[in-house]
Amino acid sequence: MIPAGFEYHRPGDIASAIGILQEHGDEARVIAGGHSLIPMMKLRMAEMGHLVDLQAIDELKGVKIGSDTVSLGAMVTQHEMITHDGLASAIPLIREAALQIADPQVRYMGTVGGNVANGDPGNDMPGLMQCLNATFELSGPDGNRSVAARDFYEAAYFTAREDEEILTRISIPVPAAGVGQAYEKQKRKIGDYATAAAAVMFGQGTASVAMTNLADTPIWSADASTALAGGDVEGCVAAMLDAIDPVADNRGPVEFKKHVAAVMLRRAIDRAQSRAG
Amino acid sequence: MNDQTLTPEERAANLKGMGCARKRVEDVRFTQGKGNYVDDIKLDGMLFGDFVRSPYAHARVVSVNKEAALAVPGVVAVLTAEDLAPLGLHWMPTLAGDKQMVLADGKVLFQGQEVAYVVAEDRYIAADAVELVEVEYEELPVITDPFEALKSDVVLREDLEGQTEGAHGPRKHHNHIFTWEQGDKDATEAVLAEADVVAEEMVYYHRTHPCPLETCGCVASMDKVTGKLTLYGTFQAPHAIRTVVSLISGLAEHNIRVISPDIGGGFGNKVGAYAGYVCSVVASIVTGKPVKWVEDRMENLMSTAFARDYWMQGKIAATKDGKITGLWCHTTADHGGFDACADPTKFPAGFMNICTGSYDIPTAYLAVDGVYTNKAPGGVAYRCSFRVTEAAYFIERMIEVLAIKLNMDAAELRRINFIKADQFPYQSALGWEYDSGDYHTAWDKALKAVDYDGLRAEQAQRVEDFKAGKTRKLLGIGLTHFTEIVGAGPVKNCDILGLGMFDSCEIRIHPTGSAIARLGTISQGQGHATTFAQIIASEIGLPADDITLEEGDTDTAPYGLGTYGSRSTPVAGAATAMAARKIRAKAQMIAAYLLEVHDDDVEWDVDRFAVKGAPERFKTMKEIAFAAYNQAIPGLEPGLEAVSYYDPPNMTYPFGAYICVMEIDVDTGEWEVRKFYALDDCGTRINPMIIDGQVHGGVTEALAIAMGQEIAYDEMGNVKTGTLMDFFLPTAWETPNYITDYTVTPSPHHPIGAKGVGESPNVGGVPCFSNAVHDAFRPFGLVQSHMPHDHWRIWKIANGLGMHG
Numbered sequence A: 001m002i003p004a005g006f007e008y009h010r011p012g013d014i015a016s017a018i019g020i021l022q023e024h025g026d027e028a029r030v031i032a033g034g035h036s037l038i039p040m041m042k043l044r045m046a047e048m049g050h051l052v053d054l055q056a057i058d059e060l061k062g063v064k065i066g067s068d069t070v071s072l073g074a075m076v077t078q079h080e081m082i083t084h085d086g087l088a089s090a091i092p093l094i095r096e097a098a099l100q101i102a103d104p105q106v107r108y109m110g111t112v113g114g115n116v117a118n119g120d121p122g123n124d125m126p127g128l129m130q131c132l133n134a135t136f137e138l139s140g141p142d143g144n145r146s147v148a149a150r151d152f153y154e155a156a157y158f159t160a161r162e163d164e165e166i167l168t169r170i171s172i173p174v175p176a177a178g179v180g181q182a183y184e185k186q187k188r189k190i191g192d193y194a195t196a197a198a199a200v201m202f203g204q205g206t207a208s209v210a211m212t213n214l215a216d217t218p219i220w221s222a223d224a225s226t227a228l229a230g231g232d233v234e235g236c237v238a239a240m241l242d243a244i245d246p247v248a249d250n251r252g253p254v255e256f257k258k259h260v261a262a263v264m265l266r267r268a269i270d271r272a273q274s275r276a277g
Numbered sequence B: 001m002n003d004q005t006l007t008p009e010e011r012a013a014n015l016k017g018m019g020c021a022r023k024r025v026e027d028v029r030f031t032q033g034k035g036n037y038v039d040d041i042k043l044d045g046m047l048f049g050d051f052v053r054s055p056y057a058h059a060r061v062v063s064v065n066k067e068a069a070l071a072v073p074g075v076v077a078v079l080t081a082e083d084l085a086p087l088g089l090h091w092m093p094t095l096a097g098d099k100q101m102v103l104a105d106g107k108v109l110f111q112g113q114e115v116a117y118v119v120a121e122d123r124y125i126a127a128d129a130v131e132l133v134e135v136e137y138e139e140l141p142v143i144t145d146p147f148e149a150l151k152s153d154v155v156l157r158e159d160l161e162g163q164t165e166g167a168h169g170p171r172k173h174h175n176h177i178f179t180w181e182q183g184d185k186d187a188t189e190a191v192l193a194e195a196d197v198v199a200e201e202m203v204y205y206h207r208t209h210p211c212p213l214e215t216c217g218c219v220a221s222m223d224k225v226t227g228k229l230t231l232y233g234t235f236q237a238p239h240a241i242r243t244v245v246s247l248i249s250g251l252a253e254h255n256i257r258v259i260s261p262d263i264g265g266g267f268g269n270k271v272g273a274y275a276g277y278v279c280s281v282v283a284s285i286v287t288g289k290p291v292k293w294v295e296d297r298m299e300n301l302m303s304t305a306f307a308r309d310y311w312m313q314g315k316i317a318a319t320k321d322g323k324i325t326g327l328w329c330h331t332t333a334d335h336g337g338f339d340a341c342a343d344p345t346k347f348p349a350g351f352m353n354i355c356t357g358s359y360d361i362p363t364a365y366l367a368v369d370g371v372y373t374n375k376a377p378g379g380v381a382y383r384c385s386f387r388v389t390e391a392a393y394f395i396e397r398m399i400e401v402l403a404i405k406l407n408m409d410a411a412e413l414r415r416i417n418f419i420k421a422d423q424f425p426y427q428s429a430l431g432w433e434y435d436s437g438d439y440h441t442a443w444d445k446a447l448k449a450v451d452y453d454g455l456r457a458e459q460a461q462r463v464e465d466f467k468a469g470k471t472r473k474l475l476g477i478g479l480t481h482f483t484e485i486v487g488a489g490p491v492k493n494c495d496i497l498g499l500g501m502f503d504s505c506e507i508r509i510h511p512t513g514s515a516i517a518r519l520g521t522i523s524q525g526q527g528h529a530t531t532f533a534q535i536i537a538s539e540i541g542l543p544a545d546d547i548t549l550e551e552g553d554t555d556t557a558p559y560g561l562g563t564y565g566s567r568s569t570p571v572a573g574a575a576t577a578m579a580a581r582k583i584r585a586k587a588q589m590i591a592a593y594l595l596e597v598h599d600d601d602v603e604w605d606v607d608r609f610a611v612k613g614a615p616e617r618f619k620t621m622k623e624i625a626f627a628a629y630n631q632a633i634p635g636l637e638p639g640l641e642a643v644s645y646y647d648p649p650n651m652t653y654p655f656g657a658y659i660c661v662m663e664i665d666v667d668t669g670e671w672e673v674r675k676f677y678a679l680d681d682c683g684t685r686i687n688p689m690i691i692d693g694q695v696h697g698g699v700t701e702a703l704a705i706a707m708g709q710e711i712a713y714d715e716m717g718n719v720k721t722g723t724l725m726d727f728f729l730p731t732a733w734e735t736p737n738y739i740t741d742y743t744v745t746p747s748p749h750h751p752i753g754a755k756g757v758g759e760s761p762n763v764g765g766v767p768c769f770s771n772a773v774h775d776a777f778r779p780f781g782l783v784q785s786h787m788p789h790d791h792w793r794i795w796k797i798a799n800g801l802g803m804h805g
């Protein structure tokens, strides 16, 4: 559990960080909270010559609550997402999901940007952001662009982000009043990734449904969402079960995961419904 | 002075002796970050070792190329089996009479096996160089199933080919290690044939790992000037390690000093010897510099001693009203690539023959077959006496299986079969003499404490509600009554590598009436410095707070076999009391001299000797201690110290009654422990707070094992659970609240009547949790299902019983 050697960089702004990434190409990697990257480095599954620490870049920090949009800086920690009262009242689903990530020690360090940029199907924030229909803002050598969370994930650890791009902020539309929200996650223990997790928004004739760790990307299902919007819970569950593609691992075999996926989804729907106005 | 105003009770309380919930003296340093663990040891010029390990479970090692590694600046050496062979150190003896490769000698037998040892000037360089050692492997067929191993043509241990005799008798197959038989086979089979009822089941106790928070490690420091080797390490048996190092290295034993500093948990994992120790010693001898080796978590889980992995086929016979008439067990024991079990030499399956448990079973038979597979070696007593948790799990499952067959309440079935209080000392059918017990009293107290009848009524209602579709949660009531066998042990039948399993204590009283005691054991969290001082305090009347305890330095401590198998209190605790009594005997002579009366005219009174019939004439132990150093007493040597080597006449047999109430979600397999009640009888109780702490820790480890913890392999022999993400260690979140309780049935042969307790909660806890899971599904037809009961396996039970519609 000893990482290979690397150069450490600590730029003060986004432009310098991109400059370092450009200079070193795929030899370089940004580090945010380090709680996905450092374990990989210690296992020597990730080795890079240059580590670009984003901690000193103020532009990447802070939570901004607007009337119809919430903007999270990439470096907002999971702990901040739990303790920020304005955020909790604007989009309660975020706190509910963040509380299900790992344990307090990880959450003090881990960031929302790292969690969504990582591309690990086990991460909870990607599915959550797809449910919320968030947009990721990226800055790179060619300027800025936005990618919808629902279009961002290509395969495990492969995303729409280019190597020399930095994810700077996440914009999330504030759900309409009366839309119920719920996050349900089954895990084996504290500090574990999901066996299955469901993010649900439901109410006012709309619905959005996404699930985590049941395929090599998070799964947001348009069919499942449409069915639920029309009040068809069974149709929603069936569509979601169709969309997911879990693999067997230490958490259990495929049939079990599918069964639990349906249970989590139903429970999230029930809870979202009970909270809908 | 002379505190004549205090009552004897007040004086006794001031000693903080036996029975006092004295706070742990160790915690002052542990809670302030002042512990001193192996990895805290930093010596001048210290080098660092790291292993190249096999990615394959079974492969031939074709070649090892060190060149690229040696070219890295700061790399001092790369050792392979070839380098160790001239010293005869490429293999080492195991505690089980087998031998084990130190570094791969032509082949590897498990994933993570040590292939080469890199020594470098710093820890990071060593890790980098490990990556650069090029090893060419040729993969061989992998066997991870012990039953398949016994049928397979694949020879795992080519070094043993043709050897039909092993350390424990004949070998039946090239992958077979031993057969160990106890009891009367023919008589047992006759009982089974004639019985009203026979229940038969395969009870598998899966492979797991002790996983102490501190992994294994050492610092070897050879002083070329003095010729002395100092070896610091995470050793549960420092003296035995010294002897082993001397025997295998050829260094004279007096030139070896082994020091176990603070140890961050052992649980059996740190009893044996590992390749890291041998390689570090060799590297230090060769380089003349201290060499540190500390393994990481994955190395610890993959390559150091595992626990359990017993396939126990059982048959239990009874009359139709539930009186057990016979027990039969055949165990297939997966020992991995080498037989490195840490058991007393004559017990290749440990004390598995305690598997008649708490029950009066007149006829029994046990056979254990040890088998080689492509898994890591070990088979240690993970928080239990040797294979006792396997035995307890076996019998406590078989009782439940029999209860189902008889359609009887499992609590009642236990009650009618318990050994009765007046049957002790009790000779078991498999050869043990249980020292003392009162199982019925403990059982009734436990059932009453949890309102057992009320729980059963609630459960019946729950079953109705479930069937009516009103709930998706089941209620399980897990019962266990266990009997441990601890305190190995009598030298007549217990030894490790020929070293008798006695233990020792030396006490020195200082002139001012404080003291230091040294023992042959070594605490790894048990709190010896707290409790052994309490024994001495009660025995010789000096306050526990004035007594220092020291263990783990072989240059200063008397020889002993170390701490595991709950042996410290039964053996070293007895030695402590006996050494203290020698001191008291001499103190009596000093007191009589000072009081100018005959030795027999003084009597002991808490912390002093007083003249019989004249209690106002006395000498306190403090006064006596001073006199021992400043008076010329005719016929007595100056000073006040004693040493005792204690060879116990028998084991001690702690027991307990545990009850778990568990809620189970049939849709997700999630569980919640609603109540856990643990009644322990460990004889005389030295420190109730420490006992509670031991029970809390042990039950928590039991929870882990029963409900998720395992070392699992895929068919290629890859370890699937090599990190704490997948290897379940409960946190505060998963740990339920425990209710502890006790009865006291002293051991008749132990000087203070104490038995061990540290491992009881694991022995009792595992079957209790497992029985709760089984019990929840019993009304729906479940008989037997294997641990660990993690979510998907519980779900699978429900699924198999058609509970998902």
Ligand SMILES: Cc1cc2nc3c(=O)[nH]c(=O)nc-3n(C[C@H](O)[C@H](O)[C@H](O)COP(=O)(O)OP(=O)(O)OC[C@H]3O[C@@H](n4cnc5c(N)ncnc54)[C@H](O)[C@@H]3O)c2cc1C
Pocket: A029, A030, A031, A032, A033, A034, A035, A036, A037, A038, A039, A054, A074, A075, A100, A101, A102, A103, A106, A109, A110, A111, A112, A113, A114, A115, A117, A118, A122, A123, A124, A125, A165, A166, A167, A168, A191, A192, A193, A194
């Ligand atoms: C024991 C443990 C349990 C965990 N359990 C969970 C869990 O249950 N659920 C869960 O969701 N997560 C879990 N995690 C992961 C944790 O939430 C991480 O913190 C998170 O995945 C990554 O965030 P980070 O800030 O630590 O990113 P880092 O580890 O620093 O980076 C992760 C990856 O993202 C890239 N990256 C980071 N920031 C940016 C950026 N702004 N722009 C572009 N690329 C970027 C990095 O280059 C790296 O490749 C767990 C982690 C641990 C150690």
